[in-house]
Amino acid sequence: MSNFDLLNLPGLFIEICATSWQVSNGDDYLEFPLAHLEDGRLTDSCRDHLVAGLRNLLSKKGWRPRRRAFVAIGARGVSLRRLTLPLAAKEDFQRLLRLQIESEFPLPPDELAWGWQLLGHNSGRQEVLVAAVKKEMLGSCFEIFGACGVSPLFTLAALARNALCPPPLPSCAVLHIGSVESELLLFQDGAPSSIRLLAWGADSNTPLPAGCLNPKAIGGQLYLTGRGARNPAVVARLAQCLGNAAPCPALESGVSEGRSAAIAGLKKLAATGSGAPLLILQSGESGEQAAGVASWKWAAAAVLLLLALLGFPYVEAIALKPHLVKKLATIQADRERLPAIDRELEFLQFLKRSQPPYLDTIYLIAKLAPSGTSFESLSMTRRGDFSVRGKLQNAGQVTEFRSNLIHSAWFSSVVVDEQTPTPDRQVTVRMTAQVKPIDARKPLAVELPPTKPEPATNSAEPPKSAKK
Amino acid sequence: MRTLTDQEKRTIRFASVVLVAGLLLAGGLWSARRLQARRTAYQALLLEAQNVRDEIDRYQDKAQVAQKLIDTFHLDPMTLARTSLVAQASAAIQKASTEAGVAPGPIRESASRGASKEMASIQFEGSGPVAAVMALLYQLERAGCPLIIDSVRLTPDSRRPGSLKVNLTIVILDFEQWKSEGQPSA
Numbered sequence: 001m002s003n004f005d006l007l008n009l010p011g012l013f014i015e016i017c018a019t020s021w022q023v024s025n026g027d028d029y030l031e032f033p034l035a036h037l038e039d040g041r042l043t044d045s046c047r048d049h050l051v052a053g054l055r056n057l058l059s060k061k062g063w064r065p066r067r068r069a070f071v072a073i074g075a076r077g078v079s080l081r082r083l084t085l086p087l088a089a090k091e092d093f094q095r096l097l098r099l100q101i102e103s104e105f106p107l108p109p110d111e112l113a114w115g116w117q118l119l120g121h122n123s124g125r126q127e128v129l130v131a132a133v134k135k136e137m138l139g140s141c142f143e144i145f146g147a148c149g150v151s152p153l154f155t156l157a158a159l160a161r162n163a164l165c166p167p168p169l170p171s172c173a174v175l176h177i178g179s180v181e182s183e184l185l186l187f188q189d190g191a192p193s194s195i196r197l198l199a200w201g202a203d204s205n206t207p208l209p210a211g212c213l214n215p216k217a218i219g220g221q222l223y224l225t226g227r228g229a230r231n232p233a234v235v236a237r238l239a240q241c242l243g244n245a246a247p248c249p250a251l252e253s254g255v256s257e258g259r260s261a262a263i264a265g266l267k268k269l270a271a272t273g274s275g276a277p278l279l280i281l282q283s284g285e286s287g288e289q290a291a292g293v294a295s296w297k298w299a300a301a302a303v304l305l306l307l308a309l310l311g312f313p314y315v316e317a318i319a320l321k322p323h324l325v326k327k328l329a330t331i332q333a334d335r336e337r338l339p340a341i342d343r344e345l346e347f348l349q350f351l352k353r354s355q356p357p358y359l360d361t362i363y364l365i366a367k368l369a370p371s372g373t374s375f376e377s378l379s380m381t382r383r384g385d386f387s388v389r390g391k392l393q394n395a396g397q398v399t400e401f402r403s404n405l406i407h408s409a410w411f412s413s414v415v416v417d418e419q420t421p422t423p424d425r426q427v428t429v430r431m432t433a434q435v436k437p438i439d440a441r442k443p444l445a446v447e448l449p450p451t452k453p454e455p456a457t458n459s460a461e462p463p464k465s466a467k468k
Numbered sequence: 469m470r471t472l473t474d475q476e477k478r479t480i481r482f483a484s485v486v487l488v489a490g491l492l493l494a495g496g497l498w499s500a501r502r503l504q505a506r507r508t509a510y511q512a513l514l515l516e517a518q519n520v521r522d523e524i525d526r527y528q529d530k531a532q533v534a535q536k537l538i539d540t541f542h543l544d545p546m547t548l549a550r551t552s553l554v555a556q557a558s559a560a561i562q563k564a565s566t567e568a569g570v571a572p573g574p575i576r577e578s579a580s581r582g583a584s585k586e587m588a589s590i591q592f593e594g595s596g597p598v599a600a601v602m603a604l605l606y607q608l609e610r611a612g613c614p615l616i617i618d619s620v621r622l623t624p625d626s627r628r629p630g631s632l633k634v635n636l637t638i639v640i641l642d643f644e645q646w647k648s649e650g651q652p653s654a
Contacts, residue, residue: 314503317510329518344545345530347646348537354616358605379621
């Protein structure tokens with residue numbers, strides 16, 4: 001898998017030079033000049049300017065993943081070695097490589113940002129190209145990229161420029177001519193062998209230091225990149241220095257004026273996808289680690305969500321129980337009043353049931369009595385005993401009155417206790433009866449006089465006259 | 469101190485992971501059990517509250533019926549004072565008689581029979597027009613006291629033609645006996 005396959009967004013390529021950062025994001029291309037302190041670190045304002053510029057260029061959305069950026073760094077502080085290792089399994093190979101780095105480089109691997117590239121196998125051994133730089137030199141870069149939400153993948157600008165060389169690559173050299181200093185990358189047998197930083201550039205008035213360009217080491221070809229490659233005077237000086245032994249072709253044909261050859265090389269590798277894998281400098285605080293932190297954040301969020309999901313049914317019990325207990329106590333206090341309501345209702349219903357229908361009975365008697373009847377006494381009790389004494393016109397009316405009482409369905413056991421004719425041909429009568437219980441009685445149909453105002457009482461409205 | 473080999477470091481790391489996982493598992497199970505217990509208790513409490521609320525809801529209907537009867541009889545049993553109830557009832561009867569237009573006659577009070585939840589009985593005699601007597605019978609039920617007319621006797625008033633003499637036996641109910649009936653016996 002090529003390293004460029006990791007990019008799933010428009011390519012972000014950065015070259016970090018001694019004097020500027022050049023950034024290419026899709027079609028956008030920006031150059032940020034650098035300002036250094038005396039100890040070589042970037043000034044705060046320069047750092048802020050870089051962060052703001054990169055953020056503005058990337059316009060990062062919160063939901064998007066961190067952008068990966070291929071960052072080409074200069075040769076300052078970089079060591080490039082070709083190491084030969086025995087064939088080994090992957091885990092053992094890493095261990096062997098670390099041991100070899102520890103013996104070959106002045107600093108232990110943990111203090112270096114280093115990467116390797118397999119060059120080939122030869123009689124049971126494998127040749128590896130290793131590049132390393134002190135972690136401290138990339139420290140400020142990590143801070144800036146971290147602030148911009150970018151995961152950087154560091155490689156060497158010189159190796160990236162190599163992608164512009166026409167294949168097949170002979171034993172040669174690539175010289176990048178900067179304004180004040182130059183980078184020389186030497187190739188042997190088609191692979192990088194060493195890298196050097198020359199204190200000489202396109203703006204230098206001094207001649208090229210003697211011996212720094214050995215035609216033997218350069219081999220058959222010297223390719224030029226950078227600003228000086230387009231300057232005929234510089235090229236002439238180089239040719240003079242080399243004794244016109246090797247031609248000096250420029251690799252800037254595919255590079256626009258003022259653009260970085262390293263970025264062009266990275267883009268070329270990205271476009272073809274079949275280029276030689278880049279040598280990526282690994283560091284303990286690389287973007288991979290930042291991405292790992294982000295992954296851990298998502299994992300933690302997922303775990304929290306899961307815990308919330310599992311705990312949600314219990315939250316109600318924990319949060320609402322005190323409130324429920326308080327409310328239940330109030331309800332229980334109200335509940336103690338319920339028997340009182342029961343007793344009160346029972347009492348009132350007993351009172352209602354026990355009220356005898358005196359008025360209804362009197363109304364019914366007045367209605368059922370034949371015309372001309374006069375009552376001398378009437379008595380009733382709560383238990384339903386009813387007796388009446390009166391005078392009717394004749395014996396037939398007595399029978400009629402008795403029948404009416406029976407048919408009214410209000411009375412049972414209607415008995416004429418005494419019936420005595422009087423000298424004026426009337427009949428004095430004494431009757432007793434039993435008022436039926438309320439369930440057995442027929443409801444009364446009350447006939448109200450139309451001219452009278454409607455009384456405010458119920459069917460027990462007292463009749464105006466108890467005598468007929 | 470001797471430097472640990474990679475193998476020993478791996479073993480220690482593995483043991484630490486297992487130990488932490490075990491502790492987390494045990495703690496998780498303990499927490500889950502506690503939470504489940506709390507949830508079960510809460511559910512029981514919720515069920516109890518629901519039952520109590522249902523019970524109270526059922527009493528809403530009873531309370532409405534009771535209120536209607538209170539309005540009908542102009543009587544709230546909870547406000548009755550046992551010590552002055554007979555006096556209040558006697559006064560209410562006389563007031564109802566006067567308002568109805570019945571001239572009150574002799575009034576006799578007698579103590580009740582203890583077993584019948586009655587406090588006292590009153591014998592009332594009066595006379596008045598038929599309509600007034602009927603109005604008295606009607607108003608006695610709504611006099612604001614727990615009164616039940618035990619018996620009625622109507623006879624003509626020989627002194628005033630067109631008028632009736634009314635003899636009433638009125639019973640005063642004792643609500644305190646209803647109250648004590650609902651209380652648990654010792």
